[in-house]
Structure formats: structure tokens, C-alpha cells
Amino acid sequence: EDIAKEFSQIYTSNNANEEEKRKRNAI
Numbered sequence: 001e002d003i004a005k006e007f008s009q010i011y012t013s014n015n016a017n018e019e020e021k022r023k024r025n026a027i
Helices: 002-026
Strands: none
Touching: none
16 A cells, blocks of 8 residues: 555655664764
8 A cells, every 4th residue: 555655665764764873873
């Protein structure tokens, strides 16, 4: 479904943002 696809994209982008934050904090 479109909703599931949209949620999946948001979830993936949120995970990418969390990874970026972790990398910055690690420095």
C-alpha cells in the first residue's frame, strides 16, 4: 500500500538521521 511505502521511507530516513547523529557525537 502507499501508506506502508510512505511509512517505510520515513522510517528509513529517520534511521539515516540517527546514524548521522551517532557519527557526529562519536567524533
